Amino acid sequence: MTEEDDRNKEEEEHVAKAFSKCGYPPWTIDRVKQDIVEKSLKDEAKKAKNTKGNHKGTVVVSYVKGLSEAFARILKLHSIATANRPHRTLRNFVVHPKDKVKDEEKTELIYCVPCKNCSSSYVGETGRKFGLRIKEHKKEVDSFTAGTQTRASRARESSVTHKSVITDHAVEDNYVIDWDKVKVVDREAQRQTRWIKEALWIRKTPMCINRDAGSYQLSHTWDQVISSHVLHQAVNNQDVIKMSDGHRNVVMIR
Numbered sequence: 167m168t169e170e171d172d173r174n175k176e177e178e179e180h181v182a183k184a185f186s187k188c189g190y191p192p193w194t195i196d197r198v199k200q201d202i203v204e205k206s207l208k209d210e211a212k213k214a215k216n217t218k219g220n221h222k223g224t225v226v227v228s229y230v231k232g233l234s235e236a237f238a239r240i241l242k243l244h245s246i247a248t249a250n251r252p253h254r255t256l257r258n259f260v261v262h263p264k265d266k267v268k269d270e271e272k273t274e275l276i277y278c279v280p281c282k283n284c285s286s287s288y289v290g291e292t293g294r295k296f297g298l299r300i301k302e303h304k305k306e307v308d309s310f311t312a313g314t315q316t317r318a319s320r321a322r323e324s325s326v327t328h329k330s331v332i333t334d335h336a337v338e339d340n341y342v343i344d345w346d347k348v349k350v351v352d353r354e355a356q357r358q359t360r361w362i363k364e365a366l367w368i369r370k371t372p373m374c375i376n377r378d379a380g381s382y383q384l385s386h387t388w389d390q391v392i393s394s395h396v397l398h399q400a401v402n403n404q405d406v407i408k409m410s411d412g413h414r415n416v417v418m419i420r
Contacts, residue, residue: 222246269350270297276352276364278371279303279332282344286373288332291364291381293357300348307336307343331377358382366392 182195222245227234229250238248273295279288292299310333328334336343351367354360361382368380370392 224249226251228252268297270295270300272296272350272353274353274355274360275350276354276360276367277348278351278367279348280344281335281341281375283339283341284373286335286341286375287371288335288375289351289364289367289371289380290376291360293360296350300345303330303332304343304345306330307333310337331375335375 178199185195186192224247225241226249227237229252234248234250241248274293275296276289276291277296277299279290279300281287290299306329310328328337332343335341352363354363361380362384365380365382365384366388368374368376369384369389
């Protein structure tokens with residue numbers, strides 16, 4: 167017991183003796199003691215409630231040893247409580263809700279088809295499966311390029327405008343399409359937005375063989391912005407080659 171507890175006990179005994187001398191029964195003294203204890207508990211509960219109510223809010227942050235404690239102390243000065251949660255959970259290690267989708271199965275996308283003999287590329291968009299759309303392109307190209315072609319037959323085919331510009335490129339120039347390097351460059355579920363993205367990719371793709379600018383007519387106001395972005399990206403990827411023809415410098419982007 168502390169010194170303060172001793173004094174409180176002596177005071178209680180003195181008050182009890184005084185009440186007894188005045189003729190009060192013992193149960194009244196016990197009742198007073200009980201009322202004092204209950205009032206003290208209520209005051210403490212009220213004080214704790216008021217202290218909790220002064221908090222401006224609670225912040226939940228990942229726990230980092232040595233840092234979270236200091237962060238909590240700083241927030242406490244501003245009456246903000248903190249709660250910590252683990253940085254890595256069992257769910258992070260165990261749960262993998264979705265399997266990776268192969269490119270052939272993807273839909274609603276913008277794609278690029280490169281040429282194997284030159285730096286030209288075709289940019290297209292589709293809402294259907296990517297693999298199915300590429301098979302359609304390949305089927306048309308193969309129907310005009312399969313087998314042995316004479317100079318006369320090649321000239322005859324070159325005079326025909328085919329359904330796909332990819333076929334035109336393969337037939338007219340006798341080039342081979344690099345089907346192994348076709349790729350998805352962007353994805354967009356909303357059709358109108360996908361058309362805009364297709365137009366952007368057509369405009370920013372060097373040596374693009376598309377017949378038109380895409381389904382969305384993109385304003386040429388964006389040309390300077392697109393050119394700056396392409397050049398910046400090429401420099402970062404170290405894909406810029408500076409050439410000189412003796413009179414001027416030419417920048418080529420692979």
